[in-house]
Amino acid sequence: MSSSDILHALLSNTESSRSGANAKIQKLKEAKSKLNRQIDNYEALAHALTNVKTSTSHSAFKGTRREKFDSNMQQMVSALKSEISNHRSNSRRIDVKITQLEMQADSMDNQISNLIEQIAKLVTD
Secondary structure, three states: OOHHHHHHHHHHHHHHHHHHHHHHHHHHHHHHHHHHHHHHHHHHHHHHHHHHHHHOOOOOOOOHHHHHHHHHHHHHHHHHHHHHHHHHHHHHHHHHHHHHHHHHHHHHHHHHHHHHHHHHHHHHO
């Protein structure tokens, strides 16, 4: 196997790895977009529940039923806020992974450029 064949094999392997990294980046970006939409939906729901709780008349709706209502609404809002926090944490993890993959892809781009230069030198020599 000649030097040129080895370089071509390395080039092909590196290009394949770069394509894989780019595909992962794209999937992560799509997942993050979906996650951010879910966060927005949860935030809107939490806000709506808080509005319902505060806008419900205290004079017409009181006693143990009101206390149960307030307690249940608070539990739902707390559960939503917990999910929002978890989703934000996951979103940050996705950002870190995207950054890592983009750095790997950039490194592979540099390797590809170097391999192309080496192959060109071999062909012209």
